[in-house]
Amino acid sequence: MRALWRGALDLIFPPQAIDGGAAMAGGLSAGAWSRIQWLDGPVCDGCGVPFEYELGVRCAACLARPRAFDRARAACLYDETSREPILKLKHADRTDLAPLFARWLGRAARELIAEADAIAPVPLHPSRLLSRRYNQAAEIARPLARMSGVAYLPDALVRRRATDTQGGKSGSGRKRNVAGAFEVPPGRGAQVAGKRVLLVDDVLTTGATAESCARALKSAGALRVDVAVVARVKEIAGLAI
Ligand SMILES: [Zn+2]
Numbered sequence: 001m002r003a004l005w006r007g008a009l010d011l012i013f014p015p016q017a018i019d020g021g022a023a024m025a026g027g028l029s030a031g032a033w034s035r036i037q038w039l040d041g042p043v044c045d046g047c048g049v050p051f052e053y054e055l056g057v058r059c060a061a062c063l064a065r066p067r068a069f070d071r072a073r074a075a076c077l078y079d080e081t082s083r084e085p086i087l088k089l090k091h092a093d094r095t096d097l098a099p100l101f102a103r104w105l106g107r108a109a110r111e112l113i114a115e116a117d118a119i120a121p122v123p124l125h126p127s128r129l130l131s132r133r134y135n136q137a138a139e140i141a142r143p144l145a146r147m148s149g150v151a152y153l154p155d156a157l158v159r160r161r162a163t164d165t166q167g168g169k170s171g172s173g174r175k176r177n178v179a180g181a182f183e184v185p186p187g188r189g190a191q192v193a194g195k196r197v198l199l200v201d202d203v204l205t206t207g208a209t210a211e212s213c214a215r216a217l218k219s220a221g222a223l224r225v226d227v228a229v230v231a232r233v234k235e236i237a238g239l240a241i
Pocket of ligand 1: 048062
């Protein structure tokens with residue numbers, strides 16, 4: 001039993017954080033890692049928002065306005081604690097954190113992965129890729145595809161125009177910012193046509209980026225587009241229709 005528990009802990013936390021007690025991993029102490037709010041309970045099947053009680057299959061917002069993607073799952077809530085390692089992967093070259101996040105997604109999105117034909121990351125625009133040198137979503141998607149034995153499509157989807165950062169924008173501002181920003185390039189349609197695609201990103205806020213990607217994949221013939229992210233905000237602002 002102890003070995004089993006230990007195995008579960010290793011899956012979730014970097015082992016060095018557990019062993020060292022106060023040792024740091026991903027810039028977080030073991031105590032900080034333990035404050036991560038996992039979304040292990042009942043969630044909305046559409047957007048992955050945690051339910052206080054099991055209320056039904058989809059939340060009111062998803063019932064009122066179905067999303068362009070089919071289902072979304074997040075490993076944890078995006079808050080002060082989870083924000084730190086996520087931003088480190090995004091902006092501080094901490095690509096060593098990506099396999100850990102991939103394991104989190106492997107657990108949180110296991111139902112979606114089991115039904116996926118292919119895994120694709122939300123792409124960066126080439127100019128941003130050049131300055132950052134890596135796409136954090138791809139860093140997570142690649143090991144996730146490898147460990148789950150699902151085909152990996154690193155370039156099925158491209159960002160055809162450089163968009164402003166989504167940070168600080170309202171829900172409708174975010175939607176306008178990414179509308180039509182993504183496409184499946186001519187010649188790559190066969191990679192997604194008739195496929196169930198799992199789209200991977202680091203954070204889900206309003207869902208505007210994921211929806212824009214899902215529309216592009218579906219117009220190229222994808223049968224279904226699910227979304228798996230490391231963290232999501234608890235309440236999606238700007239959902240009013
Ligand atoms: Zn929902």
